[in-house]
Amino acid sequence: MTHGNWKTTFKRALASARLLPAARSFHYHVRRMADPAFREQEARRQEELLRFDAEHGAAFRRAAPPATQLQQRVLVVSSGSLGLLVEIALVKAIQAAGYRPVILTDYDRWVDRYYRAAGVEELSYWEEWQRPVSPAEAAAMMHGLGSFEPFIHADYCGARVGKYAASTGLRHLRVGRLDLSSPPVREALLPFLHRAMSSARAAQEIVATVKPDLVLSVDPGYTPRGELFDVCLTAGIDTITWNAAHKNNSLMLKRYRQSNRDVHPASLSSDTWRELQTRPWTDVERARLRQELVGSYHSGEWYSEVGTQFHTASQDAAEVRRALALDEGKKTAVIFPHIFWDGTFFYGTDLFESYEEWFIETMKVACANRQVNWVVKIHPANLVKNARDGVGAEPSELVALRSLGAVVPSHVRIIQPDSRMSTLSLYSVMDYCVTVRGTVGIEAASFGIPVFTAGTGRYDRRGFTIDSDTRTQYLDRLRRIHEIPPMSADQRDLAERFAYGIFLARPFSLRTVTMEFQRDAKVSLQSTVHVPQGQDLAAAPDLRLLTDWVRSGMEDFLVPEA
Template sequence: MLKKIFSRFIFRIKKYISNRKMVEHFESNNGKFWTNLTVSRELNKSSKTNQVVLVEISEKNPFELESNMRVAKTIELNSDLVIEALVACTLKVKEPYVKLVKSYNIARVIALYRVSLLNLFRLIYSLYVALSLFRKIKTLDDIEELTYNGVVIGDLVYDTYIRMQDGKFSPSKDYILLKYITHAIFNCQLYTVLLGKGNVKYLVVADKCYINHGVLYRVAIKFGVKVLMPTKELKWLNAGNIKKHFHHPELSLDEMKLELKDVEIEKQVSSYFSKRFSGEIDQIDVLSSYRNKRVYARDELMSIMSLVPGKKNVLIMPHAFSDFPHIAEGLYNDYYIWLVELLKVVKDINNVNWLIKPHPTSYIFNEIGVVETLLNDIGATNVKVVPKDMNTASVKDLADVILTVRGTPGLEFATFGIPVVTAGEGCYSGYGIDITTSSKQDYVNTIRNVTNIPRLDEAQISNAKMVFYYLFIKPNAMLTYLMKDIESNMSDYNKVLNNILDNNNSELIEDNVLYGITLKMLNQIENN
């Protein structure tokens, strides 16, 4: 026992030393790169205005760091704005990411949770306001609708609660909920002070979900700040898309067709699926769904699960329950409640073969076995769980209809003509690909009449392939060099930092994918 504790202690010491050396190495080399660039471009910070590009650094990972800073540096190099970074820490002297951020040669670093008497008063006031809101909560809807000073915080509180509490897929009215309401209000106050000065023109954020990210960008929008978020695309977050899925193209089908007019979509999609189904795409959900899994024939699965020939196979594909259910609007409060209510309906419908496939990344969220337990508790004995080793590629031959809230498989298998019934807005909503309803009752009626749902026609399949290409295949704003040689260990942040330094030595700043995309977005915003 003592030997094990000692070994663990030594491991942590070695890791600490390694991380500290990496920070020093990155700080020195990245600092030289950006300082030399500033000198060569003859950028004089003293001639800049007091207008600011504010960069959020809250996750403290190098993916967020490099992506956000590349967008901000592009703006700085092409304007009279300076960069300030907002780091989620209390003391700058003890925070390694302060050193990493400073190496980008920026104007100032702000410690979000700086220790001060004023912040203590703000925290006490936040608790007072939170208690007032907390006492009024009766339902989950009440949580979702919580607002503070005109900023909606309820959905962010809701999703933070279930993400941080293992085994809690819907919030309870408890101390934890009060804590997160207080946190959201406190952040609102901090951001209001920071953004209310009127000198922040652009804000660069890494995400729009949960309290840490969501409150900041919503307060920024309230003050008229232009918010940019580098994901698959560089997104302009504004009042019009707060409730929209952040991967939605926000283009009409005609606009998308025009943009992709020179692309052989059929060929590209076919080639991509060949790689995806064999697990060659380095994304965690793809690897979990396809790599080292078995592709079953339809007849084989029919036999294994004792399915009735002649009946439609309706496949329920749940989400990871605690993975940001309020990413867009939906019929139900969260993914867990959706599945509970759905199973209550389908357990009494026996004219189809009901199947369910737990989400492949459920292990990441400590949700293994939740679906099976739920089936037992509800008594949905007519719903069969697919084999655990089933490659998701088997779905295209097995399923006649797919049910999900907004999951990617709905779009993926629509490219094979399989219809999908959704219970919320998603990244492929509005393109005539999924079957949507405007109320829970209409949704239930659709489920009860699921046998009447036809396969997609050729036009729908063609549109599904185009949207799929746009979202998953088209060259995008992601910095692929960050991922070099880390597929087997996504948490190897030191390797990612080295990848950034290697890229500095091999690529001109104008050749970085985010440089051109950012300039294009700035032009779009200024002309809007």
């Protein structure tokens, strides 16, 4: 979906005249004739589709139960071409649980053709559901929202449109914060609010018409998926999300309801956490956890979705201290800033208005506190996201650092996003970890390192992190961070159990369709179907596990043997 601009208006007019399919076909063939690169790309995709259909199409089509057994509907909010084969496998597992799939996607001729090859016929496009509100109505809402706090909580048609407009606006504008006292910022943000409001109205129409009993979606943090996510949960419709886990061929699956709508997909439900705390915790589990963490780093797979460790190498403590010129007479605190404009406002509640504000205020304390070595690890995903967006922008964290002064104090060290030093190596010299809610907090705590958080919704308040209720409390703790004692044995035990849950118990391992991220500039995704000729897809062990979980109604998918 696009903003309410001339392209959208033109598409709507063509659709009303029933000319949109013909116009698309004409545009496609003209481009194919005029653009050799596009022609070559399309020929390759056609060949891949024909191979999929010839080798696996029949197995995917046979996997659907008889129509009489599909008593319920699952609305599949498609990820599009990216990860399409994985998504189709998930849909087939849900179909086996008794759901008839209805696919909702941006127009993409390949999504349509792959789903039809897999035996799924019901597809619709976001643009068909466009229900634009008037620009005047959006402007009136914006006028009534004088500052960021009311804006982020703005609601329309049962959706948190302010939150989604802010997240989507930051992502598109690639800025760190939104100052609503600035007229240019308000003007730039208005189209995103207008789009969010229109998407909320469209979501109501989708739910009323499709009447889904279940939803499958990916990344419901941006417009228009976010608004549909809210409307579905408000209507009592469970939504299952899927996200890449910490290594290739693994997913995080979570079921959302109104009660848990703000939690991170890589979190543990109360039931899962309670169960993990009651299990025996021995050196066997501890060794499995350590092997999973260290092994994934050494292989370079650790969060390969954004290539965080593709080009890094392990170093021992002495090498790290020497490379960073750390004062061995001081403790070391490492700050892990989030990318300011990516995934902002998705989960939980933050102490600060934005990741940028959190970082700047944290850095002010770090620059003033010379009792410890401070290390700032700029997020390596900046490089991949720049490549995917086709920009060469400097990381916003470095821009923010310059706003504090021309020279970084001598007790503060900066690790650039292209550094070859792995995060794993930092744990050997780290005494404290500072983050909002990054994955690094789970890792660090499992190594016995105290973790300071500045946001909720993931692993805070589980008994092993230092969580603050106010900005003042958080900043005061950083000012005396050198006085904070090491974690107790009981705290580390809890941290290890939690990490075990996230990295071993929760990931769903893909076997029927594998997904591997390539070591190129954009970390391209390669998906491969692994169904032997003639095999019944419904018998695939991984898909049967998923089908059973869908039927169970549980919040977290859990590996049975873990």
